[in-house]
């Protein structure tokens with residue numbers, strides 16, 4: 001199995017460039033992040049070249065943090081800002097060779113939000129495609145993100161079909177999917193053609209994959225049987241330094 005360190009949570013106390021180097025030393029095959037924009041893209045590109053790791057994903061900005069915003073792409077009347085954020089993410093991804101951009105939907109509901117989200121995704125996919133960059137959308141659970149526009153894989157599947165862009169895929173985060181819909185094994189099988197990236201953490205405490213109500217022994221073996229070979233994103237909260245939490249990595253890499 002191959003694994004990607006999500007540096008939004010792992011080594012989050014380090015500058016991003018140091019976190020990339022720490023992930024390499026720990027034995028990860030790739031990295032991904034949340035919002036890297038405070039670090040110059042050229043510095044991140046250099047750390048990636050030095051370590052030989054690829055950056056698999058980054059997020060569009062959340063918006064006004066003082067108002068608790070969590071993405072702009074499904075917000076009616078915010079299209080101009082959403083597109084500036086998409087352009088910013090594409091530029092950063094282009095410089096760093098990042099594979100996918102997570103276009104964050106935000107807190108919104110209803111038909112208008114759906115239409116705006118689809119329009120912004122169409123824009124993002126068209127602008128990202130010439131650079132070979134993918135756009136992913138991720139359903140978030142209603143415990144952590146109540147009111148978030150995108151909350152289920154079935155809703156994501158409908159949006160991906162409606163937008164119809166070849167570079168628009170699903171970010172399947174096992175943690176969120178288990179909390180909202182369950183049936184992880186069957187969903188991975190059914191949705192594999194539209195999956196752009198997979199993330200994992202224990203449920204319900206979003207910790208290491210060796211605890212909680214999901215068996216990652218089973219899920220990782222199932223992914224292997226499906227022929228899924230891309231690195232899986234470790235997006236769990238280490239609650240302290242990351243190295244002491246990596247027994248699971250040693251286990252699955254040996």
Ligand SMILES: O=C(O)C(=O)[C@H](O)CO
Nearest residue numbers: 034059102138173199235
């Ligand atoms: O919260 C998650 O699971 C994510 O992957 C997103 O990047 C949003 O932070």
Ligand SMILES: [Mg+2]
Nearest residue numbers: 138173199235
């Ligand atoms: Mg996630």
